[in-house]
Amino acid sequence: MERADLSPRKPRILLAASGSVAAIKFGNLCHCFAEWADVKAVATKASLHFIDRATLPKDIHLYTDDDEWSSWNRIGDSVLHIELRRWADIMVIAPLSANTLGKVYDVALFSDRMKTVGKIQ
Ligand SMILES: Cc1cc2nc3c(=O)[nH]c(=O)nc-3n(C[C@H](O)[C@H](O)[C@H](O)COP(=O)(O)O)c2cc1C
Numbered sequence: 001m002e003r004a005d006l007s008p009r010k011p012r013i014l015l016a017a018s019g020s021v022a023a024i025k026f027g028n029l030c031h032c033f034a035e036w037a038d039v040k041a042v043a044t045k046a047s048l049h050f051i052d053r054a055t056l057p058k059d060i061h062l063y064t065d066d067d068e069w070s071s072w073n074r075i076g077d078s079v080l081h082i083e084l085r086r087w088a089d090i091m092v093i094a095p096l097s098a099n100t101l102g103k104v105y106d107v108a109l110f111s112d113r114m115k116t117v118g119k120i121q
Contacts, residue, residue: 009038010036010037010038011036011037011038011089011090012037012038012040012087012088012089012090013033013037013038013039013040013088013089013090013091013092014039014040014041014042014084014085014087014088014090014091014092015029015030015033015039015040015041015042015091015092015094016041016042016043016044016091016092016093016094017041017042017043017044017047017050017051017093017094017095018044018046018047018093018095018096018097018099018100019044019045019046019047019049019050019097019099019100020047020050020095020096020097021050022050022094022095023043023047023050023051023095024050024051024052025095026041026043026047026050026051026055026056026094026095027051027052027054027055027056028055029094030056030057030060031057033092034057034059034060039057039060040060040061040063040084040087040088041056041060041061041062041063042062042063042064042084043062043063043064044065044097044100045064045065046097046099047095047097048064063080063084067080068080068081
């Protein structure tokens with residue numbers, strides 16, 4: 001009988017850059033996380049103005065919105081953001097722009113309101 005591999009796997013981190021000027025350091029951030037975690041990287045369109053792809057670790061692919069659409073053609077094809085959500089243990093947004101923070105806040109607010117609606121009904 002084969003023994004199960006009991007060694008813990010590395011944490012899987014989905015590292016996301018948004019369009020703060022601090023995204024110029026995104027390559028450094030990827031290198032730091034990659035020392036102890038499996039990392040996949042995603043970037044907003046705005047953040048790409050600041051990120052130098054050459055500074056990223058060679059084995060880390062930087063996904064963008066274009067990848068989402070080029071990998072999907074018809075119903076039944078896998079959807080990149082869902083696959084990334086399944087893969088990741090956690091998503092870290094760094095740097096976090098005010099714009100993306102606002103979107104996160106909106107989602108949290110919407111979810112909270114839905115819970116309230118659920119209690120009223
Ligand atoms: C040169 C420059 C620097 C910027 N720096 C920041 C920043 O440090 N923090 C921030 O919240 N937005 C900053 N912005 C604005 C964002 O890039 C802009 O709001 C963008 O729409 C954010 O999009 P995203 O959240 O989808 O990445 C900067 C814009 C420019 C042109």
